[in-house]
Amino acid sequence: MADKSLNRTELVAAVAAESGQSQAAVNGVLDALFSTLATSVGEGTKVTIPGWLAIERTHRAARAGRNPSTGEAIQIAAGYGVKVSAGSKLKAAAK
Known part of the structure; x- marks a missing residue:
């Protein structure tokens, strides 16, 4: 890091x-x-800054999970997340 x-x-x-x-x-x-x-x-619009960033909303399906304190199985609802991708100029700057 x-x-x-x-x-x-x-x-x-x-x-x-x-x-x-x-x-x-x-x-x-x-x-x-x-x-x-x-x-x-x-x-739900993808935002792109060519060469630098691409930001978009992603869908997460419902899934089964586990309560870490009790070990009980729980159902996690579907939802949304955000995906941020680095463009070529940003990747080149990180080298």
Whole structure:
């Protein structure tokens, strides 16, 4: 695992410095980006940023599970998850 991490505040500061925009403007853009992603993925629309990311909603079928504390068999309802795939540029940057 990576020893380093970049939290949202640090990301906003780095993007603001790189782009010459204010941190408030960058923060507003990130808020809008995440809101649009959440709405689109929630509606089942795949969001693709070519070369960087692909984000889509996936369906999970109902399945049998087990309660870890009692060992009792339980039924887990069907639901949705999110799949995030790295694009070629992001993969190349990680090498």
